[in-house]
Amino acid sequence: MTLSPPSRGPRRGRRAPATRIWTWFMVPGTLWMTAFLIASLVLVAVLAVGTTDSLGNPRFGFDLSSVRALTDPAYSHVLLRSLGYSLLTCVICLLIAYPVAYTIALHGGRFKNAMIAAIVVPFFANYLVRMYGWSVVLSDDGPLLRALRSIGLADSGTKVLNTGTGVVAGLVYGFVVFMIIPLYAALERLDVSLIEAGRDLYGGPLRTFLFVTLPATRQGAAAGLVLVFLPAMGDFVSAQLMGGPDQIMIGNLIQDKFFQGQNWPLGSALTMMLMLVLLIGMLGYLRRTRKDEAEARG
Amino acid sequence: MTLLRTPAPTDATPAEPGRTRLRRRRGRADRKPRVALAVTALFFALLYLPIAVVVLFSFNTIKSLTVFDGFGLRWYRAFLHDEVLINSLGTSLKISLVAMAGSVLLGTALALGLVRCRTRLGSVAGLIMLVPLITPEIVTGVASMLLFKGLGVTLSTGTVMISEITFSISYVTVILRSRVAALNPEVEEAAMDLGATRWQAVRLVTLPALLPAVLACSVLIFALVFDDFVLAYFTTGVDPQPLSVRIYSAIRFGVQPTINAVGTLMLAGSIGLIALALFIPRLFGRRGGLDLLSGK
Amino acid sequence: MSPEVPPPSRRTVLRAGACGLLSAAGASLSGCGFMPAKKPDERDLAPVRARVDGDLVYFNWADFVDPSVFKGFEKEYGVKVIQSNFDSMEGMVAKLNAGNRYDIVFPTAKWAQRLVRGGRLRRIDHSELANSHAVFGKHSYFADPWYDPGSAHTVPFTAYKTGIGWRRDRIGDLTGSWKDLWSDRARGKVFLLDDRDEVLGMGALHLGLDVSTADPGDLDRVTASLATLRPRLRGFSSDSYNNLLNGNALMTQAWSGDMAAMLNQAKDPSVFGFQAPKEGTPINSDCYAIPYNARHPGTAMLFIDYMLRPENVKKNIEYIGYPMPVSGSEEIYRALVKPFPECVVTEDDLKADLFFRNGSRAQEDARDTAWTHVKAG
Numbered sequence: 001m002t003l004s005p006p007s008r009g010p011r012r013g014r015r016a017p018a019t020r021i022w023t024w025f026m027v028p029g030t031l032w033m034t035a036f037l038i039a040s041l042v043l044v045a046v047l048a049v050g051t052t053d054s055l056g057n058p059r060f061g062f063d064l065s066s067v068r069a070l071t072d073p074a075y076s077h078v079l080l081r082s083l084g085y086s087l088l089t090c091v092i093c094l095l096i097a098y099p100v101a102y103t104i105a106l107h108g109g110r111f112k113n114a115m116i117a118a119i120v121v122p123f124f125a126n127y128l129v130r131m132y133g134w135s136v137v138l139s140d141d142g143p144l145l146r147a148l149r150s151i152g153l154a155d156s157g158t159k160v161l162n163t164g165t166g167v168v169a170g171l172v173y174g175f176v177v178f179m180i181i182p183l184y185a186a187l188e189r190l191d192v193s194l195i196e197a198g199r200d201l202y203g204g205p206l207r208t209f210l211f212v213t214l215p216a217t218r219q220g221a222a223a224g225l226v227l228v229f230l231p232a233m234g235d236f237v238s239a240q241l242m243g244g245p246d247q248i249m250i251g252n253l254i255q256d257k258f259f260q261g262q263n264w265p266l267g268s269a270l271t272m273m274l275m276l277v278l279l280i281g282m283l284g285y286l287r288r289t290r291k292d293e294a295e296a297r298g
Numbered sequence: 299m300t301l302l303r304t305p306a307p308t309d310a311t312p313a314e315p316g317r318t319r320l321r322r323r324r325g326r327a328d329r330k331p332r333v334a335l336a337v338t339a340l341f342f343a344l345l346y347l348p349i350a351v352v353v354l355f356s357f358n359t360i361k362s363l364t365v366f367d368g369f370g371l372r373w374y375r376a377f378l379h380d381e382v383l384i385n386s387l388g389t390s391l392k393i394s395l396v397a398m399a400g401s402v403l404l405g406t407a408l409a410l411g412l413v414r415c416r417t418r419l420g421s422v423a424g425l426i427m428l429v430p431l432i433t434p435e436i437v438t439g440v441a442s443m444l445l446f447k448g449l450g451v452t453l454s455t456g457t458v459m460i461s462e463i464t465f466s467i468s469y470v471t472v473i474l475r476s477r478v479a480a481l482n483p484e485v486e487e488a489a490m491d492l493g494a495t496r497w498q499a500v501r502l503v504t505l506p507a508l509l510p511a512v513l514a515c516s517v518l519i520f521a522l523v524f525d526d527f528v529l530a531y532f533t534t535g536v537d538p539q540p541l542s543v544r545i546y547s548a549i550r551f552g553v554q555p556t557i558n559a560v561g562t563l564m565l566a567g568s569i570g571l572i573a574l575a576l577f578i579p580r581l582f583g584r585r586g587g588l589d590l591l592s593g594k
Numbered sequence: 595m596s597p598e599v600p601p602p603s604r605r606t607v608l609r610a611g612a613c614g615l616l617s618a619a620g621a622s623l624s625g626c627g628f629m630p631a632k633k634p635d636e637r638d639l640a641p642v643r644a645r646v647d648g649d650l651v652y653f654n655w656a657d658f659v660d661p662s663v664f665k666g667f668e669k670e671y672g673v674k675v676i677q678s679n680f681d682s683m684e685g686m687v688a689k690l691n692a693g694n695r696y697d698i699v700f701p702t703a704k705w706a707q708r709l710v711r712g713g714r715l716r717r718i719d720h721s722e723l724a725n726s727h728a729v730f731g732k733h734s735y736f737a738d739p740w741y742d743p744g745s746a747h748t749v750p751f752t753a754y755k756t757g758i759g760w761r762r763d764r765i766g767d768l769t770g771s772w773k774d775l776w777s778d779r780a781r782g783k784v785f786l787l788d789d790r791d792e793v794l795g796m797g798a799l800h801l802g803l804d805v806s807t808a809d810p811g812d813l814d815r816v817t818a819s820l821a822t823l824r825p826r827l828r829g830f831s832s833d834s835y836n837n838l839l840n841g842n843a844l845m846t847q848a849w850s851g852d853m854a855a856m857l858n859q860a861k862d863p864s865v866f867g868f869q870a871p872k873e874g875t876p877i878n879s880d881c882y883a884i885p886y887n888a889r890h891p892g893t894a895m896l897f898i899d900y901m902l903r904p905e906n907v908k909k910n911i912e913y914i915g916y917p918m919p920v921s922g923s924e925e926i927y928r929a930l931v932k933p934f935p936e937c938v939v940t941e942d943d944l945k946a947d948l949f950f951r952n953g954s955r956a957q958e959d960a961r962d963t964a965w966t967h968v969k970a971g
Binding site for chain 2: 021022023024025026027028029030032033034036037038039040041043044047058096099100102103104107117118119120121122123124125126127128129130131132133134136137139141143144173176205230231233234235236240241251254255258264267268271274275278279282
C-alpha cells in the first residue's frame with residue numbers, strides 16, 4: 001500500500017463544503033504572488049526586447065537585437081555546458097544520496113534523527129562560507145589532494161580547483177542534501193515487511209533491492225532530481241569559486257550581463273532562454289509524475 | 299503536484315508504528331551493506347571537512363585563509379568590534395523573522411484553500427505557486443529589482459522582505475499541502491455539528507492539527523531566508539545590508555577571517571537550536587524532536 | 595499534477611498569463627515609462643558646506659577603509675556610519691540607478707566620468723575641505739583630471755596600477771613584459787582578473803594597441819591573442835592575494851594595492867614578486883563622490899575631510915595597501931611596499947594616461963561581446 005502515495009483529500013462524491021471561505025483563504029497568497037512574482041517575470045520578458053541608456057538604465061522599446069544576439073554560439077555553448085554539469089551533478093548526487101539515505105533509514109537505529117540533523121546542520125552555516133571552505137579543501141595544497149597524494153591516488157600535477165570537476169564538486173556539495181531528504185523520506189516510510197516479502201520472493205538481497213526497494217523510492221528520487229537540477233542550473237557561485245576559464249555557466253553569464261555588462265535586455269533575453277529550457281524539463285517531469293499517479297490510482 | 303509532497307516523510311504510514319517496525323527491522327537487517335556504509339562514512343567526512351576548515355581558520359592568528367599560523371581569538375574580537383557586521387547580522391535576523399511570519403501565514407492559508415477548494419481559481423493559484431520552483435533564484439532576484447524600480451519603490455530592508463516572502467510562499471504551500479490533504483475534513487464538520495462556526499472549526503480543529511508541520515516549515519524558511527544572498531543582493535537598499543550580501547561583496551576579492559568567525563558562530567547557534575529541538579521533546583516524554591524537521 | 599487539483603486546462607493557463615500581463619501593465623503604467631529618474635536640478639548639484647546633517651550612508655568595496663577610522667569619525671562627530679558594499683562598479687551604478695540614496699560612493703575614474711556626465715554627482719567645494727590642499731596642491735594631476743575637469747565633483751581616494759604578481763620561489767624572475775603570462779613556466783597556474791576592462795586592456799597593451807580600444811579589428815586580435823593564453827590559464831579571479839598565498843596561482847594579473855596588502859601577511863615577502871610590465875600598465879583611481887540625491891551631503895563632506903587627515907591616510911594605506919595621492923603619505927607607502935617598488939604610482943605613471951576610457955554605447959557593447967568570447971571560450 002505504500003508503493004504509491006495514497007490519494008488524499010476529500011472523498012469523491014462528497015459535497016465540497018463551503019467553497020467560499022476556502023476561496024478567500026487563497027486570495028491573499030495568490031494576489032501577493034501575482035503582484036510580486038508574475039508581474040516581475042513579465043517585466044523581464046518585456047525588457048528582453050528593450051534597450052538601455054548610457055548609464056545602464058533600461059528603457060522600454062521594441063528592439064530584437066538582444067534576442068538576435070542569443071544566436072551567438074557562445075551562449076548555446078554555455079547553456080549546453082550548464083545542462084551537462086547540472087545533469088552530471090544530479091547523477092552524482094543520486095549515487096551519493098541513495099546509499100547515505102539507505103544507511104540512515106534502514107540501519108540508522110536510534111541515531112537516525114541525529115544523523116539527519118548532522119546532515120542538515122552544515123546547511124545552517126552560510127552557503128557562501130561553506131562554498132568558500134569547500135574551495136579551500138579542494139585547492140592544490142588543500143587537505144583532500146594532500147590525502148590523495150599520500151595514498152598515491154594523485155600526483156603533484158593533479159588539480160580539482162578551477163576545473164570542471166571542481167565546479168561539479170561544488171554543485172554536488174551545495175545541493176546534495178536536497179536529494180538525501182526526499183530519498184530518506186521515501187525509504188523511511190518503506191514498509192520493511194515488503195523487503196522481507198521481497199527476500200522470500202526473489203531470494204538475494206540484490207534482486208530484492210532492484211525489484212522492491214528501488215521502484216518504491218522512484219518518486220523520492222524524482223523529486224530529489226528536480227530539487228537538485230533546478231538550483232544547479234541557476235547557480236553561479238560554484239563556477240565563480242571553483243571554475244576555471246572553461247567552466248562558466250549560464251548563471252554567471254546572466255549575472256555578468258546584469259552587472260558587469262550593464263546589458264539588461266541581453267540579460268533578460270538570456271533569462272528567458274534559461275526559463276524556457278527549465279519549463280520544458282519541468283513539463284516533462286510533471287507529465288511523468290501524473291502518469292505515475294494515474295497508474296498508482298489504477 | 300508531487301514535486302515536494304514525497305519529501306514530507308510522513309503521510310503514508312501512521313506515525314506510531316515506527317517503533318515496532320524498527321525493532322523488527324533490526325532483527326532482519328543485521329547484514330549491513332558495507333558499500334553503503336562506506337559511502338556514508340566518506341560522505342560525512344567530506345561534508346564536514348570544509349566546515350572544519352572554516353572553523354579552524356576562524357581561530358587563525360593571521361589574515362590568511364589557507365596558511366594556519368597559530369591559535370587565537372583575534373577574529374572573534376574583530377567581529378565584536380565590527381559594527382557593520384553586527385548590524386548586518388541584525389538585519390538578516392529581522393528579514394528572516396518577518397519573511398518567515400509572512401510567508402507561513404500566506405502559505406498556510408493558500409495551502410488550505412488549494413486543497414479544499416476545487417475551483418478554477420484554485421488551479422490558477424496552484425499554477426502560479428509552481429512558478430518560483432522552476433525559476434532560478436537569480437531570475438527572481440533580477441525580476442524583483444526590475445519590478446521595484448518600475449514601480450518607483452525605493453529599495454530597503456522592506457523590499458528584501460517582500461521578495462523573500464514571495465520566494466518562500468511556494469515552499470510553505472507545497473510542504474503544507476500534503477499535510478492539509480492528510481487531515482480529515484470530517485473532524486471539522488463534526489465540530490460544526492457540535493455548534494462551532496466554520497471559522498471556529500478551522501481555528502480550533504484544523505490549525506492545531508497543522509501546527510507541528512507549520513513549525514517545521516517556519517524553521518526551514520528561516521534558514522533558507524537567512525542563507526539567501528541572491529534575492530537580497532538585488533533588492534537591498536541603503537539600510538544596513540543583510541549579512542549574506544556583505545559576505546558576497548567580500549568573497550570575490552577574498553574574505554577576511556572575521557567572516558569565518560561569523561560562520562562559526564552561526565553554526566554553533568544552529569547546532570544549539572537543533573539540539574534543543576531534538577532533546578526538549580524528550581524531556582517531556584515525547585518522541586524525537588526531528589519530527590519537527592521532517593514535518594511530522 | 596496531484597489528485598487534489600484538476601489538471602489545468604489551456605484556459606486556466608491563459609488566465610494565469612492574463613493575470614500576470616494585467617499586473618505588469620499596471621506596474622509599468624504607474625511608473626509612466628520605465629524607472630522614472632528624477633532630473634536633478636541646480637539645488638541638488640550645488641556644493642554644500644561641511645557640517646553634520648545626519649548619519650553617513652556609505653557605499654564602497656568591502657573592507658576598503660580601516661574600521662578604526664570609522665570608529666574615530668563616529669565618535670568625533672556623533673554620527674553613525676551605515677555601510678553597504680558592492681562587488682563591482684556596475685553593481686554600484688545599478689544600485690544608484692535603482693534610486694538608492696547613498697551619501698558617499700567610490701567610483702573609479704571611468705565611472706566617475708559617466709556619473710559626472712549623467713549629472714548624478716553633487717559638486718564639491720575644495721575650500722570646504724581643510725585638508726584638500728594636501729591632494730590638489732601637491733598632486734597637480736588630480737587638480738584637473740580628465741574624468742572630472744577641475745575635480746569639481748570628486749576627490750581622489752586611491753591610485754593604483756595593474757601588473758603581474760608571481761611566485762619568485764617557484765618560477766624565478768620574469769622579464770618585465772605582459773608576454774610573461776604566456777611563458778610555459780607557470781602553465782596551468784595563471785590567473786587573470788575577473789574584470790572586463792583589465793583583461794581586454796592587458797590583451798591590447800600586449801599587442802601594442804590602445805588600452806580601451808573598441809575597434810572591431812583590434813578586438814578580434816585581442817580575443818585571438820587571449821585565446822592562445824587559455825591553455826595556460828587556470829581561471830578568472832580577483833582574489834589574487836589568496837591565490838598567490840596558497841599556491842593555486844604561480845602568476846596572476848593583479849592590482850598593485852592587493853599585492854601591497856599581501857605583504858602584511860606573507861612571512862617571507864621575497865618569495866613573491868610584482869612587476870609593472872613595460873608595454874604599459876593600466877592605471878586607475880578611485881575617488882570620493884557625493885550622489886546628487888544624498889540625504890546627508892554635509893556629513894559626507896566632513897567624512898572626506900576626515901579621511902584626508904594625515905593620521906587617517908596612514909592608517910588606511912597600511913590597512914588596504916593602496917596608495918593615496920595625499921602629500922606626506924608618499925614615504926609611508928614607499929616603506930610599505932619596499933619589496934615591490936613597482937607598486938608605487940608616480941606622476942609619470944599618471945601622465946602615461948593608461949586609464950580605461952568610456953566608449954559609446956555601441957563601443958561598450960562591442961567590448962562586452964569580446965569579453966563574453968574571452969570568458970566563455
